[in-house]
Amino acid sequence: xxxxxxxxxxxxxxxxxxxxxxxxxxxxxxxxxxxxxxxxxxxxxxxxxxxxxxxxxxxxxxxxxxxxxxxxxxxxxxxxxxxxxxxxxxxxxxxxxxxxxxxxxxxxxxxxxxxxxxxxxxxxxxxxxxxxxxxxxxxxxxxxxxxxxxxxxxxxxxxxxxxxxxxxxxxxxxxxxxxxxxxxxxxxxxxxxxxxxxxxx
Amino acid sequence: xxxxxxxxxxxxxxxxxxxxxxxxxxxxxxxxxxxxxxxxxxxxxxxxxxxxxxxxxxxxxxxxxxxxxxxxxxxxxxxxxxxxxxxxxxxxxxxxxxxxxxxxxxxxxxxxxxxxxxxxxxxxxxxxxxxxxxxxxxxxxxxxxxxxxxxxxxxxxxxxxxxxxxxxxxxxxxxxxxxxxxxxxxxxxxxxxxxxxxxxx
Numbered sequence: 093x094x095x096x097x098x099x100x101x102x103x104x105x106x107x108x109x110x111x112x113x114x115x116x117x118x119x120x121x122x123x124x125x126x127x128x129x130x131x132x133x134x135x136x137x138x139x140x141x142x143x144x145x146x147x148x149x150x151x152x153x154x155x156x157x158x159x160x161x162x163x164x165x166x167x168x169x170x171x172x173x174x175x176x177x178x179x180x181x182x183x184x185x186x187x188x189x190x191x192x193x194x195x196x197x198x199x200x201x202x203x204x205x206x207x208x209x210x211x212x213x214x215x216x217x218x219x220x221x222x223x224x225x226x227x228x229x230x231x232x233x234x235x236x237x238x239x240x241x242x243x244x245x246x247x248x249x250x251x252x253x254x255x256x257x258x259x260x261x262x263x264x265x266x267x268x269x270x271x272x273x274x275x276x277x278x279x280x281x282x283x284x285x286x287x288x289x290x291x292x293x
Numbered sequence: 294x295x296x297x298x299x300x301x302x303x304x305x306x307x308x309x310x311x312x313x314x315x316x317x318x319x320x321x322x323x324x325x326x327x328x329x330x331x332x333x334x335x336x337x338x339x340x341x342x343x344x345x346x347x348x349x350x351x352x353x354x355x356x357x358x359x360x361x362x363x364x365x366x367x368x369x370x371x372x373x374x375x376x377x378x379x380x381x382x383x384x385x386x387x388x389x390x391x392x393x394x395x396x397x398x399x400x401x402x403x404x405x406x407x408x409x410x411x412x413x414x415x416x417x418x419x420x421x422x423x424x425x426x427x428x429x430x431x432x433x434x435x436x437x438x439x440x441x442x443x444x445x446x447x448x449x450x451x452x453x454x455x456x457x458x459x460x461x462x463x464x465x466x467x468x469x470x471x472x473x474x475x476x477x478x479x480x481x482x483x484x485x486x487x488x489x490x491x492x493x494x
Contacts, residue, residue, distance in 0.1 A: 096490060140349075140425070141342065148341075214423070222415070222429030223485065224341070228422065284424065285490040289297060 095120045096285070098217065099127070101150035101160035106245035107274070111159070114269050114278040118286060127154055137176045139164060139214035140226060147218035155220045159281065163213040163274060165247050167235060169199060169206030178247070192239060192250050199235055207235045211251065211260075213273035215281045225284045229276025233260070244268060296321045297486070299418065300328070302351035302361035307446035308475070312360070315470050315479040319487060328355050338377045340365060340415035341427060348419035356421045360482065364414040364475060366448050368436060370400060370407030379448070393440060393451050400436055408436045412452065412461075414474035416482045426485045430477025434461070445469060 097120040100111050108123055115121060124130060130153045135142045139162040146160035164178040174181035174195075182194035199207060211231045218224045232254040239249035241261030248261035253271065260268060269275040298321040301312050309324055316322060325331060331354045336343045340363045347361035365379040375382035375396070383395035400408060412432045419425045433455040440450035442462030449462035454472065461469060470476040 140345070140423075144341070144345075217490075222341075222427070223481070223490075224425065224427035225485070225490075226423070226425035228424070280424070284426070288488065289418075289424075289426075289486040 096157070097122065099124065099150050099154055099156050099158040101130070101132075101146045101158045104245070107161065110269060110272075110274055111161075111278060113265060114275055115159075115282055118282055121159075122156075124150070130154065135162070135176070139176050139212060139228075140216075142176060143214045143216035144218065144224055144226060147216040148224065151218040151220050157217065157219040159215065159217045161213050161215040161274060161277060163211065163246075165195075165209055165211055165251065167195070167199065167207070167209040169202045169208075175212075188246055192247055195235065195247065196237065196250060209233055209235050209251065211247075211273035213277040215274070215277040217281060217285060225281065227277050227280035227284055229273045229278070229280060231260075231271060231273040231276070297358070298323065300325065300351050300355055300357050300359040302331070302333075302347045302359045305446070308362065311470060311473075311475055312362075312479065314466060315476055316360075316483055319483055322360075323357075325351070331355065336363070336377070340377050340413060340429075341417075343377060344415045344417035345419065345425055345427060348417040349425065352419040352421050358418065358420040360416065360418045362414050362416040362475060362478065364412065364447075366396075366452070367411050367413060368396070368400065368407075369409040370403045376413075389447055393448055396436065396448065397438065397451060410434055410436050410452065412448075412474035414478040416475070416478040418482060418486060426482065428478050428481035428485055430474045430479070430481060432461075432472060432474040432477070 100108055100121050100123055102108055103124060112121055130150050132149050133145050142162035143160050147158045150158035164175045166172045166175050181191045213229045214226060216226045233251050236250045236252050236259060240259040241249055244261040249259055251260045253260055301309055301322050301324055303309055304325060313322055331351050333350050334346050343363035344361050348359045351359035365376045367373045367376050382392050414430045415427060417427045434452050437451045437453050437460060441460040442450055445462040450460055452461045454461055
């Protein structure tokens with residue numbers, strides 16, 4: 093039997109690489125670049141709704157099953173912000189580095205539990221027929237006072253992973269994909285698509 | 294291995310019976326009446342979002358996996374209305390019978406393709422851990438000029454099923470569950486929860 097094929101509904105090259113590394117041996121993944129442009133709806137403040145909307149929009153537009161994620165960084169000292177708005181934090185015009193510096197500035201003077209944070213990822217799969225599957229992954233840690241490491245993307249250089257004492261951007265790719273929010277959400281999505289649901293009662 | 298157990302997040306007795314008839318041999322289903330009251334969010338105009346919100350709310354409140362549906366009747370001569378608003382059509386204070394008569398009045402004078410309609414059901418399963426599965430079912434037909442039959446509930450007496458020449462409310466329960474929108478959505482949800490995803494490419 094041939095591997096199921098899914099479109100990955102992201103224009104973020106770093107994310108696409110992570111999807112490929114985590115799901116590539118079980119599924120054939122195709123990037124949006126292979127197709128006519130898809131117009132995605134504006135994102136709201138709910139990871140689950142955002143991830144489903146992206147996967148559903150791609151599945152409906154391309155008539156192919158599609159997967160997408162919505163991720164964010166929740167910082168305790170900021171009341172859980174920037175959360176689902178993480179990719180737009182600090183306003184338009186900032187790149188990954190600009191947003192990360194904006195975050196460090198917002199947290200300047202904060203110590204200890206105020207710097208506790210978690211990465212959250214919700215991954216969704218949608219088919220043209222109306223089927224949807226969603227899984228969630230989290231990774232606990234704290235916000236460093238200065239960037240460290242240069243792998244990964246987004247806020248990876250300022251996020252120290254709980255129990256490891258290293259920034260997410262200091263991890264090898266395989267190491268990151270085993271413990272990261274996106275790695276966990278995608279591994280669960282992979283299981284959801286290949287195994288019967290567990291008895292959870 | 295024991296059967297997986299799910300809470301059915303509906304207070305509609307007719308729906309609960311249908312869930313039981315279609316899923317009861319594969320899963321243990323428990324009604325909301327067995328638990329402390331759950332406060333559900335207001336419904337919007339999107340079947341998928343409504344069904345997920347109901348299942349997620351019950352799963353989070355009761356810390357148990359839960360299933361729910363959102364259903365509606367789409368009439369071509371009414372531009373697809375009442376759709377996700379079907380259960381509230383005609384305003385508050387109407388019962389099933391009142392809503393059905395309200396629909397017949399709205400369609401008085403309309404003939405042929407204007408009376409074409411379909412029942413739509415989106416069924417969702419959610420676990421406390423953040424997993425979600427969604428499936429969709431539809432049933433084509435047309436709106437009769439007067440009610441017929443007395444089984445089923447909702448708009449069943451005025452909906453003639455395409456190809457059968459009988460109202461949904463004239464079908465035996467087993468017959469209805471094989472071809473109805475809810476029967477199809479729940480059968481797909483059952484397959485989603487017990488079988489690996491098909492290769493759809």
